[in-house]
Amino acid sequence: MPSGKAMLPGVGVFGTGSTARVLVPLLQAEGFEVQALWGRSEEEARSLAKELGIPFHTSRSDDVLLHQDVDLVCIYIPPSMTRQIAVKALGIGKNVVCEKAATAVDSFKMVTAARYYPQLLSMMGNTLRFLPAFVAMRQRLAEGYVGDIQVCDVRVYGPSLLDQSYGWTCEELMGGGGLHTAGSAIIDLLSYLTGTRAHRVHGLLRTFVQQNNLIRGIRRVTSDDFCFFQMLMGGSGSSAVCSTVTLNFNMPGTFVHEVMVVGSAGRLVVRGTELYGQRNESKCEELLLADHSGVAPAAKEMPLPHRQGLSSMVKALRQSFQAHEERRSWSRGPVASAPTFEDGLYVQTVVEAVKQSSNSGEWVCVEIMSQEPDPNQNLCEALQRNKN
Amino acid sequence: MPSGKAMLPGVGVFGTGSTARVLVPLLQAEGFEVQALWGRSEEEARSLAKELGIPFHTSRSDDVLLHQDVDLVCIYIPPSMTRQIAVKALGIGKNVVCEKAATAVDSFKMVTAARYYPQLLSMMGNTLRFLPAFVAMRQRLAEGYVGDIQVCDVRVYGPSLLDQSYGWTCEELMGGGGLHTAGSAIIDLLSYLTGTRAHRVHGLLRTFVQQNNLIRGIRRVTSDDFCFFQMLMGGSGSSAVCSTVTLNFNMPGTFVHEVMVVGSAGRLVVRGTELYGQRNESKCEELLLADHSGVAPAAKEMPLPHRQGLSSMVKALRQSFQAHEERRSWSRGPVASAPTFEDGLYVQTVVEAVKQSSNSGEWVCVEIMSQEPDPNQNLCEALQRNKN
Numbered sequence: 001m002p003s004g005k006a007m008l009p010g011v012g013v014f015g016t017g018s019t020a021r022v023l024v025p026l027l028q029a030e031g032f033e034v035q036a037l038w039g040r041s042e043e044e045a046r047s048l049a050k051e052l053g054i055p056f057h058t059s060r061s062d063d064v065l066l067h068q069d070v071d072l073v074c075i076y077i078p079p080s081m082t083r084q085i086a087v088k089a090l091g092i093g094k095n096v097v098c099e100k101a102a103t104a105v106d107s108f109k110m111v112t113a114a115r116y117y118p119q120l121l122s123m124m125g126n127t128l129r130f131l132p133a134f135v136a137m138r139q140r141l142a143e144g145y146v147g148d149i150q151v152c153d154v155r156v157y158g159p160s161l162l163d164q165s166y167g168w169t170c171e172e173l174m175g176g177g178g179l180h181t182a183g184s185a186i187i188d189l190l191s192y193l194t195g196t197r198a199h200r201v202h203g204l205l206r207t208f209v210q211q212n213n214l215i216r217g218i219r220r221v222t223s224d225d226f227c228f229f230q231m232l233m234g235g236s237g238s239s240a241v242c243s244t245v246t247l248n249f250n251m252p253g254t255f256v257h258e259v260m261v262v263g264s265a266g267r268l269v270v271r272g273t274e275l276y277g278q279r280n281e282s283k284c285e286e287l288l289l290a291d292h293s294g295v296a297p298a299a300k301e302m303p304l305p306h307r308q309g310l311s312s313m314v315k316a317l318r319q320s321f322q323a324h325e326e327r328r329s330w331s332r333g334p335v336a337s338a339p340t341f342e343d344g345l346y347v348q349t350v351v352e353a354v355k356q357s358s359n360s361g362e363w364v365c366v367e368i369m370s371q372e373p374d375p376n377q378n379l380c381e382a383l384q385r386n387k388n
Numbered sequence: 389m390p391s392g393k394a395m396l397p398g399v400g401v402f403g404t405g406s407t408a409r410v411l412v413p414l415l416q417a418e419g420f421e422v423q424a425l426w427g428r429s430e431e432e433a434r435s436l437a438k439e440l441g442i443p444f445h446t447s448r449s450d451d452v453l454l455h456q457d458v459d460l461v462c463i464y465i466p467p468s469m470t471r472q473i474a475v476k477a478l479g480i481g482k483n484v485v486c487e488k489a490a491t492a493v494d495s496f497k498m499v500t501a502a503r504y505y506p507q508l509l510s511m512m513g514n515t516l517r518f519l520p521a522f523v524a525m526r527q528r529l530a531e532g533y534v535g536d537i538q539v540c541d542v543r544v545y546g547p548s549l550l551d552q553s554y555g556w557t558c559e560e561l562m563g564g565g566g567l568h569t570a571g572s573a574i575i576d577l578l579s580y581l582t583g584t585r586a587h588r589v590h591g592l593l594r595t596f597v598q599q600n601n602l603i604r605g606i607r608r609v610t611s612d613d614f615c616f617f618q619m620l621m622g623g624s625g626s627s628a629v630c631s632t633v634t635l636n637f638n639m640p641g642t643f644v645h646e647v648m649v650v651g652s653a654g655r656l657v658v659r660g661t662e663l664y665g666q667r668n669e670s671k672c673e674e675l676l677l678a679d680h681s682g683v684a685p686a687a688k689e690m691p692l693p694h695r696q697g698l699s700s701m702v703k704a705l706r707q708s709f710q711a712h713e714e715r716r717s718w719s720r721g722p723v724a725s726a727p728t729f730e731d732g733l734y735v736q737t738v739v740e741a742v743k744q745s746s747n748s749g750e751w752v753c754v755e756i757m758s759q760e761p762d763p764n765q766n767l768c769e770a771l772q773r774n775k776n
Contacts (some may be wrong), residue, residue, distance in 0.1 A: 150596045151614055152637060155541075202590065202749075206630060208538045208652070226539055228632050230592060230616065242594060244634060246615050248427070248669060250538060252668045262638060278638045338411060361590075363749045 008318065009071030009095065012064040013054075014085055015189045016044045019076040019099070019125075019310070022302050024052045026311050028072075030318040032064040035069040040077075051293045061085055065092050071328045072321075075099060076125065078168040079175025082106070086122075087113040095121035095319070095330065100184050100344055101284045102175035104352050107345040110370045114341040121320070121330050124339040126347070127309030130316060134309075135277040135337075136289045137261070137268050137328060138193050143275060147265025152190050152243035153231075157184050157256040158303065161223065161249050164214060170221045172355075177223030179205060184347045185306070187231070189337050193261065196234025197294040197346060198243070201356035203229030210249055214358070225249045229233050229354045257305050312336070345369065357364050396706065397459030397715045398423040400672040401441060402473055404436045407464040407487070407698070410690050412440045412645040413754065414699050415462075418706040423457040449473055453480050459716045460709075464513065470494070474510075476502040480613050483509035483716065486598075486703070488572050488732055490563035492740050502729040509708070509718050512727040514735070516577045518704060521663040523699075523725075524657050524677045525649070526581050533665060535653025540621075540631035542572050545644040546691065548613065549637050554600060556752075558609045560743075564611040565611030566743060567593060572735045573620070573694070574647070576727050576758025578631050581649060583624025583710045585734060586631070590751045591617030591742035596638055613637045617742045634750040645693050665747030701726070733757065743775050 010358040011032045013020055016039040024034050039045030042250045049057035064070060065088055066265065073089040075082055075098035083106035083154035086098045101107045114122040128134055141149065161181055162171055168174035169181075191197050205224035215221055227247045232240040262267040268288070275289035293308060302310075319334035321327075337345040339347075346368060399420045401408055406429040412422050424444040428435030444455065452458060453476055461477040463470055463486035471494035474486045478501045489495045503510035503511040516522055529537065549557055549569055556562035557569075557752040558665075561592050593612035603609055608693035619631040654667035656676070681696060690698075707722035709715075727735075734756060741752040 131615060150594075153543075153634060153636070202592075204590075204630060205537075206626065211628075226630065229620065229628065238594065238596075242592060242614065242616065246541060246632060248539060248541070248650060250652070252664060253671050262636060264638070267639060267642075280643060283641050290701060310769075361751045365545075 002314075007327060008051075008321050010067075010069040012036040012038070012067055012070035012073045012094075013076070014061070014064065014073065015076035016048045017041070017076060019301055020074075020127050021048065021052075022307060022308060023076065023314070024054065024075060026314040028053075030314050032072075032314075032318070033045055033069070036064045036067045038064045041068040044214075054072050061081055061088070062165075065089050065094065071095060072097070072121070072312070074125070078102075078170065079180065083109055086110050089159045090114065090120055090122060091342070093117070093120065093328075095123070095328065097125050097313075099125045100175070100180070100348060102173075103200075104345065104348045104369055105373060108252040108372055111341045111345050120272065121335070122341050123335060124188070124344040125310075125313070126185045126188045126339050126343075127306055127313050128185050129177055129192045129337055129339060130312035131273060131305055131307070131309040132312060133271075133273050133289050133291070134189060134193065136275050137259075137270055139231065140268055140275075140277065140288065141193060141261060144265070145279070146263030146267055149194055149241050149261055149263045151262040152194065152241060152259040152262075153262065154186050154190070154243070154245040155248075155256055155258045156186065156246070157248045157251045157254050158210075159249065159252040159254070160209065162212070162215070162221065163222075166215050166219050167209045170215060170219075170223055172222040177205070177225070177227070177251045179203075179224055179229070182247050182249075182349055183227060183245065183354070184351055185228070186245055187347045188245075189259065189277070190233065191230070191346065192339070193259075194233060194241055194338070196241060197235075198231035198233045198350050198353075198366050199240075200232045200356055200363050200365055201229055201350060201353045203227065203357045204360040212242045213362045227354070230358070240379065259304060266382075270305075273305050279357060389635060395713060396420050396709050398455075398457040400424040400426070400455055400458035400461045400482075401442075401464070402449070402452065402461065403464035404428070405464060405770065406553070408462075409436065409440075410695060411462060411698060411702070412442065412704045413599050417703050418440075420460075420706065422456070422703075424452045425453045441612075443771065446549070447481065449476070450624045452480065453477050454736040459483060460485070460509070460705075462513070467568065467708045471497055473561075474498050474642045478502065478505045478508055478510060478722075480718075481505070481508065483718065485509070485511050485513050485701075487513045488563070488568070488736060490561075490568075492511065492733065492736045493755055493761060495729070495736040496760055499733050500760070501570060509723070511723060511731050512576070512729065512732040512735075513698075514573045514576045514703050514727050514731075516573050516723055517656075517697070517727060518700035519579045519661060519693055519697040520700060521658045521661050521677050521679070522581065522647075524663050525658055526677065528533055528656055528663075529581060529584055529649060532653070533667070537582055537629050537649055537651045539648075539753025540582065540629060540633070541648040541650065542578070542633040543644055543646045544574065544634070545636045545639045545642050546570075547637065547640040547642070548610075549598065550603070550609065551599070554603050554607055555642055558603060558611055559605070560610040560612070561720045565593070565613070565615070566637045567591075567612055567615040567617070568639075570635050571615055571617070571742070572739055574633055574635075575735045575738045576731055576751055577647065578619070579731070580725070581647075582629055584620060584629060586619035586621045586738050586741075586754050587624075587628075588751050588753055589738060589741045589745055590618055591745045593746040595742065598738060615742070615744070619738070636726055639722050641689055654679060658693075692706065695760045729774060735761075
């Protein structure tokens with residue numbers, strides 16, 4: 001049970017979307033005081049703050065970042081805006097939990113900031129790692145339940161990810177699309193489960209629905225609603241793990257979230273929020289972890305695995321901060337498995353490699369950025385070419 | 389009910405493997421007289437002929453082909469031997485149902501023979517087209533149940549395909565492996581369901597289990613036990629149907645056979661032998677075709693969809709021959725949807741393109757052979773090179 005409420009940090013939340021709407025009550029239930037809410041418009045912020053009982057709201061980011069009662073900043077806003085807020089928050093000395101950025105360059109800037117302030121908490125809000133079913137799956141994998149891992153096979157099917165109105169979710173370059181939204185959580189999850197990273201990827205993206213009742217005229221959706229990619233992870237040659245991921249968001253009325261790991265001695269599969277397993281010598285599958293959380297599937301806007309993962313993440317945050325007297329101090333233990341900003345950069349790099357592969361049709365090597373690209377490089381190259 | 393037994397052709401069966409063992413009783417139940425059985429060894433042939441009540445057995449192929457009571461030849465033998473028997477049977481004037489060949493060149497030779505004898509029945513024994521669930525699925529697709537087809541998503545998981553002892557199933561070049569064995573039935577099925585063909589493919593094959601208790605020492609399995617491929621079918625650019633197929637035969641104790649077609653207005657899925665569907669506006673899936681056949685899952689060696697498909701194929705054959713007085717005559721109607729040898733060539737071409745893609749890592753165009761490659765071509769090229 002939450003205890004020592006006074007020791008928990010005050011929280012500032014960025015965002016008024018579906019995640020923020022789910023997150024705030026979870027934070028409050030664990031004993032965090034949500035002190036401030038930022039929204040893109042004053043009106044959005046006011047309305048949600050009132051609904052969720054948050055004392056302060058604003059549309060100016062500094063008002064949250066500089067708020068004296070805010071020690072932890074949770075950033076759940078469109079990807080293209082994430083980097084700016086996250087880097088600034090760390091610079092002001094606030095702990096940060098945030099969603100993915102829009103590009104690898106942005107992710108790299110976040111990594112640089114996180115490295116600069118190692119005493120501050122900085123973690124990605126990919127929530128699947130905290131889901132009990134995946135924690136148990138990872139434990140079983142480490143214990144050798146499936147033997148040597150051969151194949152990871154993931155399917156995520158659901159209704160359209162597009163917002164009601166035209167916005168970033170429609171734009172590939174703004175971080176919209178199935179690959180960026182759902183795929184990145186899977187890319188992160190598979191590296192967490194297998195303890196390896198992708199070194200080569202191949203993929204195919206499609207936008208089957210380019211216009212609908214709400215998005216029409218000269219506007220077109222550019223973000224993917226179908227994506228299909230493979231990753232060769234760890235090892236090399238035939239010892240690499242083959243991961244295959246199918247994301248399909250043209251299936252209204254369905255939600256399938258299935259992560260299977262097949263190995264030499266058996267397999268494990270998480271369907272939704274439950275873990276099943278079968279060893280090779282066994283005739284049938286066993287339920288290894290049931291979901292007794294009893295969370296109503298009311299949160300229509302957020303799939304159950306993500307919602308439950310978010311809930312577990314908030315619990316881990318509470319444990320992390322609770323261990324210390326001082327409001328801003330936290331202990332690493334309870335959040336040790338959380339994705340770091342370095343993991344965020346890796347995920348973003350894989351996402352971009354998959355997109356590149358979809359364009360070129362070729363396998364693409366995953367090369368993590370080790371220094372920021374010179375913004376003048378293209379210009380320099382152009383000048384260089386002209387000289388010759 | 390079978391009627392007019394006297395009008396049905398006598399059947400000669402090639403093969404003593406699991407398919408032949410299932411096929412013969414199905415033929416007999418429909419009123420066909422199985423007159424002759426060929427096995428690779430005299431002993432295998434004798435033993436199975438006795439078990440199944442077949443009056444004549446041999447290990448010499450001509451003895452079956454020239455048998456005067458044999459009007460229909462069913463060929464279920466290792467792929468590398470198929471072409472020779474099939475072409476010869478047509479040349480002798482027998483109707484032919486046969487399994488796939490080992491190479492595109494062999495398939496092309498079979499096409500040539502089939503074109504030469506259009507009055508003879510020549511069909512591939514890929515049996516999934518006849519499965520009632522797929523017949524119904526195709527019908528629903530044609531009626532527009534799913535709208536415009538976007539994605540086909542197929543998964544086949546099962547135990548190892550290797551024989552108990554070292555043999556063709558272990559050898560990629562002999563037509564072994566998941567792609568050749570199970571993948572070809574899926575490639576054929578998807579072209580049947582969508583009415584289109586693959587024009588570009590990409591794939592990845594793996595042999596995770598290269599040795600086991602029975603295959604060891606200097607012997608190694610070269611055929612794939614995991615295969616994963618994508619096909620762009622029909623249309624071009626964004627109007628192409630994206631098909632993704634995952635075959636995994638490292639899953640003892642499991643049998644998953646799932647074929648899903650997703651379109652703009654809904655989706656259809658055949659799980660095992662039953663058809664389900666869901667339209668976009670609907671909240672849940674409906675069962676569109678249940679399986680009331682009540683076939684016991686006794687035939688462990690043959691997955692249920694293939695077994696049921698084989699059974700439906702034999703029924704169609706009976707109807708086709710029953711329509712005529714003369715034993716060798718058949719009518720096209722009941723077998724109109726059967727895969728032709730041309731379809732067999734297409735399937736084999738796709739299989740080889742997927743293998744090529746797995747080797748090169750690139751997308752490969754599917755180019756159907758239109759004339760037999762000159763066997764001396766390599767030699768000629770070598771001579772040519774030496775001259776220059």
